[in-house]
Amino acid sequence: MADASFELDGQGPLYEQIRKAIARKITGREWRPGHRIPFENEMTAALGVSRMTVNRAINALVSDGLIVRRRKAGSFVAEQSTLDAPLTILTAEAEACANGATYRYELLSRSVSPAIRDAMTADRFGPGTSLVCIEARHMANGQPMMAERRWINLDVVPAAANEDFKTIAPGAWLLKHMPWSEAEHVISALAADGDLARHLEIASGAPCLRIERRTWIGDATITFVELNYPGDSKKLVGRFQPLTGGRGNEKRS
Amino acid sequence: MADASFELDGQGPLYEQIRKAIARKITGREWRPGHRIPFENEMTAALGVSRMTVNRAINALVSDGLIVRRRKAGSFVAEQSTLDAPLTILTAEAEACANGATYRYELLSRSVSPAIRDAMTADRFGPGTSLVCIEARHMANGQPMMAERRWINLDVVPAAANEDFKTIAPGAWLLKHMPWSEAEHVISALAADGDLARHLEIASGAPCLRIERRTWIGDATITFVELNYPGDSKKLVGRFQPLTGGRGNEKRS
DNA sequence: TTGTTTATTATGTCTATACATTATCCAATC
DNA sequence: GATTGGATAATGTATAGACATAATAAACAA
Known part of the structure; x- marks a missing residue:
């Protein structure tokens, strides 16, 4: 139902491009919390890629907390209720x-x-x-x-x-x-x-x-x-949340 | 070289079992920082599973920060230098x-x-x-x-x-x-x-x-x-690091 | 209407395979 | 000995297909 064709930027691996494209839809509010994103099959067909590749992209978004999946029902944009940031405490x-x-x-x-x-x-x-x-x-x-x-x-x-x-x-x-x-x-x-x-x-x-x-x-x-x-020595914790994903975007000062 | 046969606990998906088994080796200090873990091929053969399954397990450990991978060289236990914990700030x-x-x-x-x-x-x-x-x-x-x-x-x-x-x-x-x-x-x-x-x-x-x-x-x-x-209201940040992995082990009080 | 069964279907997992990409090693050369 | 260059090998990515699982929806029965 939802438009399963979107722009891939051609940068990096396919699964990454797909992940970023979906993340863009979400951060751009085109797909809002609760919205059902296209089925894997639909994206597979629309993008001309394998289902495993789409699956990998969506799974990454799941572990980023942007997407929740329900068998048979589909994959949905998660309700944002928390701000999650990795707190890295160095030696x-x-x-x-x-x-x-x-x-x-x-x-x-x-x-x-x-x-x-x-x-x-x-x-x-x-x-x-x-x-x-x-x-x-x-x-x-x-x-x-x-x-x-x-x-x-x-x-x-x-x-x-x-x-x-x-x-x-x-x-x-x-x-x-x-x-x-x-x-x-x-x-x-x-x-x-x-x-x-x-x-x-x-x-x-x-x-x-x-x-x-x-x-x-x-x-x-x-x-x-x-x-x-x-008290005045500040601990900085930073994170680029959905567009880059994964780990290792910490900054510090 | 390293013993590529280890105990799977039979609980949950294969890739999870493999991930946990590797994590156990690391937290149990059997494989120490810098140690080269068995190649994907070796584990594939030793466990009788597909390479993709091993790959998925190791990739999860990479995003947990337990493993670093180098093409051609192999996969190595990461040097632990930081303590990483997701800081979840609720409304x-x-x-x-x-x-x-x-x-x-x-x-x-x-x-x-x-x-x-x-x-x-x-x-x-x-x-x-x-x-x-x-x-x-x-x-x-x-x-x-x-x-x-x-x-x-x-x-x-x-x-x-x-x-x-x-x-x-x-x-x-x-x-x-x-x-x-x-x-x-x-x-x-x-x-x-x-x-x-x-x-x-x-x-x-x-x-x-x-x-x-x-x-x-x-x-x-x-x-x-x-x-x-x-000042006396404490913010709790907790995490079970390597054995459970993934997201969502936050506690709070 | 209500409850039960059945069919459907999207996700979840897993496999086997293929080719791309690059560090690394090693041998040949300067 | 130092440099170059190619073979090798391990990871990285991608595919097509298969079956498992579970939740929904539809059909059916009480």
């Missing part, structure tokens, strides 16, 4: 380098102790778990860029007991030594307290952006970390 | 409902004016652009959950001039009326100033989480908005 070093800043890592303290009965450790790792606790600071151009407080589960990563973390940051070390199956991020704002304010060299009570990250392998928590940034 | 109403809270929207002010020479508007929309400026508040369970300040480009969305935004929030309205091709998010922490503190009913100087979002359609900026949350 501090990568982040500094991306901005062209000089980077320095600074270990503030390191200690080994079992998780005791407090919300910070026992609840997350289980009481009695052996932990390395690390406080460290990451400097960009000589200025504190981020202060971290981290606990590493020695039951899961015993090798961390033999690492002093004086020259390599625990985040970078873990990425090299441990895989993870799940991660959770919690973002919040808080007023810097005494310790944190001193580490970041900002006024006590100054606003501060915190990213808490908990990482699992299977059921076991590998590490829990607080990354604290001065 | 305020959806967010409140997700938490089971009662939701109320409150318009604080609305005005129409051209963009003047300041950083907030002219730099983003171009000098002289006609804008609607809206201040509003979103309440959850009677408590201020978020305060927004928004500018909408009337050149791009003329219909916004006829909408008073007294009952419908501009974010929800725009999602219904305008497509977008690109969005950019900037997250920062700041101390609530007088106006903002009053709107959120928090102490002046209290920390506050701000998400700035700028949305484009083609080259034109549709809207720019500041979403301000009380």
Whole structure:
């Protein structure tokens, strides 16, 4: 029913051209949310390509969240209700380098102790778990860029007991030594307290952006970390949504 | 060379089983970053499936960022250097409902004016652009959950001039009326100033989480908005990375 | 009208095959 | 030894066809 013939731009692979053409129809509001796009068969015939090629194009749009498909009924333009953007959290070093800043890592303290009965450790790792606790600071151009407080589960990563973390940051070390199956991020704002304010060299009570990250392998928590940034250092997250699709359109500053 | 025979779990489509099996090898550190995984041909032979099926599985891992492919050389386990998590920003109403809270929207002010020479508007929309400026508040369970300040480009969305935004929030309205091709998010922490503190009913100087979002359609900026949350309201971003893959593992609280 | 069965049909998966594209390797040459 | 150039091989794209699956719609029965 819907006009299944549209303009392919001749740029790149066929399935990409088709994907972009459909995305254009949607972002151009020609096909609005809820609209049934042409059946695969129709596009196949109209464009003179194979069904698999059309299928691949539409599937890409499905994983982009632009299209929902229903067997027998057809494929429909999704209702947009959220704005979805990949939040890429680089290691501090990568982040500094991306901005062209000089980077320095600074270990503030390191200690080994079992998780005791407090919300910070026992609840997350289980009481009695052996932990390395690390406080460290990451400097960009000589200025504190981020202060971290981290606990590493020695039951899961015993090798961390033999690492002093004086020259390599625990985040970078873990990425090299441990895989993870799940991660959770919690973002919040808080007023810097005494310790944190001193580490970041900002006024006590100054606003501060915190990213808490908990990482699992299977059921076991590998590490829990607080990354604290001065409030005015902005985290940028960007995305070109439907026209280019796929991954890897992140920007940062 | 590498052992191309691995366990399929028999659950779901073949390409999914293969994808999961490869992901398991990677998260289990059997295949470490830089390792060359078996060639498509090898897996095809070892598993007794078609090459297209293997190809589809590996391509999914590529868009998950777990695998990088090089023609002629092979497919390799990617170096993990970032933690990637989809940040889904719901409309305020959806967010409140997700938490089971009662939701109320409150318009604080609305005005129409051209963009003047300041950083907030002219730099983003171009000098002289006609804008609607809206201040509003979103309440959850009677408590201020978020305060927004928004500018909408009337050149791009003329219909916004006829909408008073007294009952419908501009974010929800725009999602219904305008497509977008690109969005950019900037997250920062700041101390609530007088106006903002009053709107959120928090102490002046209290920390506050701000998400700035700028949305484009083609080259034109549709809207720019500041979403301000009380600092202690945490934004949750979660993701099960490699084993489940694809989209839609977001959690929130 | 209501409920059940059946046929239809669009998507979902999978295969076998073909050719294009290019890094890589290796051998021949300068 | 360094450069060049071609053979090789692995991925990239595209095709046609097949069957599975499931939801809709139509036909039928209670």
